[in-house]
Amino acid sequence: MVNVLVIGGAGYIGSVVSNKLVGDHDVSVIDNLSKGVKSLLPGEVSFYEGDILDVEFLRKVFSKKNFDVVMHFAALKDAGESMRDLAKYSQNIIGTINILNVMVEFGVKKIVFSSSAAVYGEPGQKVISEDHLVNPVNFYGFTKLESERLIKWYHKQKGIDFVVLRYFNVAGDSLGYIDPFASNIFPIICEVLSGKRKSLEVFGDDYDTRDGTCIRDYIHVSDLADAHIKALSVKDSCVVNLGSSKGYSVLELIKVFEKVSGKKISFEVVGRRHGDPASLIASNKKAEKVLGWVPVHDLESMAGSTWDAYKKN
Numbered sequence: 001m002v003n004v005l006v007i008g009g010a011g012y013i014g015s016v017v018s019n020k021l022v023g024d025h026d027v028s029v030i031d032n033l034s035k036g037v038k039s040l041l042p043g044e045v046s047f048y049e050g051d052i053l054d055v056e057f058l059r060k061v062f063s064k065k066n067f068d069v070v071m072h073f074a075a076l077k078d079a080g081e082s083m084r085d086l087a088k089y090s091q092n093i094i095g096t097i098n099i100l101n102v103m104v105e106f107g108v109k110k111i112v113f114s115s116s117a118a119v120y121g122e123p124g125q126k127v128i129s130e131d132h133l134v135n136p137v138n139f140y141g142f143t144k145l146e147s148e149r150l151i152k153w154y155h156k157q158k159g160i161d162f163v164v165l166r167y168f169n170v171a172g173d174s175l176g177y178i179d180p181f182a183s184n185i186f187p188i189i190c191e192v193l194s195g196k197r198k199s200l201e202v203f204g205d206d207y208d209t210r211d212g213t214c215i216r217d218y219i220h221v222s223d224l225a226d227a228h229i230k231a232l233s234v235k236d237s238c239v240v241n242l243g244s245s246k247g248y249s250v251l252e253l254i255k256v257f258e259k260v261s262g263k264k265i266s267f268e269v270v271g272r273r274h275g276d277p278a279s280l281i282a283s284n285k286k287a288e289k290v291l292g293w294v295p296v297h298d299l300e301s302m303a304g305s306t307w308d309a310y311k312k313n
């Protein structure tokens with residue numbers, strides 16, 4: 001049994017991970033509930049409401065138990081907003097520094113960190129391995145890369161081991177989570193299907209891809225959570241992509257949603273968004289080798305589970 005502190009554990013991904021950890025491990029969660037939903041967490045979890053910007057609060061939580069591992073999910077994640085509000089998004093970096101300093105103070109020796117494909121920026125190749133050049137094109141991606149660099153310094157100087165997980169596009173549902181501020185394509189499509197939104201904006205259909213729309217690698221949140229469980233037993237510090245090694249275009253995704261919902265999706269092609277690469281697909285060879293992990297859910301299961309959660313609500 002590992003004593004795990006899940007920071008940001010009431011959010012979309014953290015709540016799925018916390019639910020999977022419970023039973024085999026001792027689980028504590030920190031969340032400021034800015035986006036998190038406490039009722040998604042099982043009763044066995046020790047929950048602490050508070051902010052990672054508040055060092056005294058962190059110290060109080062860290063003094064409660066001897067944590068073996070911190071999983072750090074707490075961050076702001078809207079890439080577009082990050083370009084407009086640098087001060088707000090610099091919290092991602094400050095929060096990570098606070099966590100690392102308190103880990104050193106309390107002798108916690110391992111961190112599993114939620115990074116992002118956004119660290120690669122506009123990659124020069126279609127299938128991206130972890131040694132690809134990192135060059136974020138939005139401030140959100142920069143905060144993730146800076147957090148990774150901080151973690152590597154604390155590894156070198158203070159002996160904190162790390163597993164940095166660079167997620168590609170996370171989708172699907174397993175707990176009935178509804179994003180209150182939909183900015184990703186899955187919840188946006190569901191808002192169109194449910195009539196909350198008039199139509200879907202497709203940003204550009206003139207890319208050099210099979211149908212002109214952007215291609216992304218989607219990964220089911222349940223598969224992603226399994227990778228975190230596997231990360232607990234990884235001995236050597238590492239950076240690993242989490243994706244499926246398969247890419248789907250926006251138009252292909254719309255078709256899959258039409259199939260699982262039995263409804264037509266109204267969409268409108270608008271101009272390209274700055275910083276949107278034509279194609280982003282993870283190589284998942286390292287994830288298989290280092291974590292012994294391969295995703296099992298397909299796109300239809302991701303679309304179907306997301307739509308089911310919206311229908312219930």
Ligand SMILES: NC(=O)c1ccc[n+]([C@@H]2O[C@H](COP(=O)([O-])OP(=O)(O)OC[C@H]3O[C@@H](n4cnc5c(N)ncnc54)[C@H](O)[C@@H]3O)[C@@H](O)[C@H]2O)c1
Pocket residue numbers: 007008009010011012013014030031032033034035036037050051052053072073074075076077091095114115116117166167168169170171184
């Ligand atoms: N969802 C994706 O597709 C995706 C892709 C790549 C990386 N990520 C990263 O994965 C992590 C989790 O993403 P998510 O989709 O579950 O997001 P989310 O917003 O649902 O979860 C983040 C959680 O952290 C909490 N939180 C935010 N700021 C906090 C703070 N200052 N103090 C305490 N708690 C705070 C929020 O209330 C929320 O519960 C994030 O770091 C995100 O950048 C997500």
